[in-house]
Amino acid sequence: xxxxxxxxxxxxxxxxxxxxxxxxxxxxxxxxGYSQIETVTSGEAAVEKMKNNNYQLVLLDIRxxxxxxxxxxxxxxxxxxxxxxxMITGFPEIETAQQAVKMGxxxxxxxxxxxxxLKLVVLTKILVDSK
Amino acid sequence: MxxxxxxxxxxxxxxxxxxLASVRWSVGLIKTGMLGPVSSKQKKYxxxxxxxxxxxxxxxxxxxKVSVNKEKNAAKSKTK
Numbered sequence: 001x002x003x004x005x006x007x008x009x010x011x012x013x014x015x016x017x018x019x020x021x022x023x024x025x026x027x028x029x030x031x032x033g034y035s036q037i038e039t040v041t042s043g044e045a046a047v048e049k050m051k052n053n054n055y056q057l058v059l060l061d062i063r064x065x066x067x068x069x070x071x072x073x074x075x076x077x078x079x080x081x082x083x084x085x086x087m088i089t090g091f092p093e094i095e096t097a098q099q100a101v102k103m104g105x106x107x108x109x110x111x112x113x114x115x116x117x118l119k120l121v122v123l124t125k126i127l128v129d130s131k
Numbered sequence: 132m133x134x135x136x137x138x139x140x141x142x143x144x145x146x147x148x149x150x151l152a153s154v155r156w157s158v159g160l161i162k163t164g165m166l167g168p169v170s171s172k173q174k175k176y177x178x179x180x181x182x183x184x185x186x187x188x189x190x191x192x193x194x195x196k197v198s199v200n201k202e203k204n205a206a207k208s209k210t211k
Contacts, residue, residue, distance in 0.1 A: 018149040024156055031165075063145045090148030091141050091195060112152035112188060115159065 006130045007033040007123070011054060014039045015046040015072065016061040016088065021111075025059060025118075032119055043072030050079045056129060057122060062089040062096060070099060077104045084125045088113070140198040144191050151191075155184045 012034055016022040022039040029037055038053075040046050044066050046058070058076060062069035073085055084106040089096070097108040107121050160166055162177045169177070 016149075018146075018153075020153040021149055024153050028156070028160075061149075063142070090145035090152070093199070111148040112155040112184070115156055 003123075003127065004033055006126060008035045010034060010056045010126050010130075011036045012038075012057045012059070012122075013046060013049055013053075013055040014059045015041070015043065015064075015069075016059070017041050017064040018061070021061070028115060028118075029122070032123075034122075043067035043069065043075075046072050047075045047079070050076050050083070054080065055083055057125060058083055058085045060085055060087055062087055062100070063091060070096065070103070073100060073103050073105055084129070086118075086121060140194060144195045144198070147191050148188065151184055151188055155181070155188075158184065 012029060014022045014025050014029075014037065016025070016039075019039075019041055022041065026037050026039050038049065038055075040049055041064075043060075043064055046060065047067075049055070050058075060069050060072060060076075064072075067075075069087055069089070073087065076083060076085060081104070085104065087097075087100045087105045087108045088111060089108070090111045092110045100108050106125060109118065109121070158177055158180050161169060162174060162181070
């Protein structure tokens, strides 16, 4: 399958309580060729979405009101262990990064990260999974 | 009291980085010309904005380090 077709079929969920961030990332990824993107602004909403949908990739903020990103990651992995979860944070801590990776996070990136890096990480994961 | 202060610093740092992320990404997209042609004069001003964002991010990073160090020192003095 051509790269563009693979990108168009993959479902991505963005979870960040800062709507400006989630909206921006949604538009950016759409511009890059991903057409099946949904956004939520809380961990609870992300977990609900995961129960009813098969997302291949999740961009998940760590610090959020209600259940935080780490707890959300745990619940997401219980629902769909094969979903790739990229943790995004505004407060970098080695301990949290290690914890997230131990719990199955695919990557851990710090705001304001380079969009070119995000593009690369998402594309690599999606292409590897489609092989 | 220290815990409240630390929590606030972390939250501020996180929230500021989130705000700066959308500003940086927006400036970056305009600068690359993806949203339309940008004159060299406009590029200069966008570069100034970009440099300001980078400095602000660096400052937040330093503040975060201070918060973490304070937390570690507080934990050390508790165990003594």
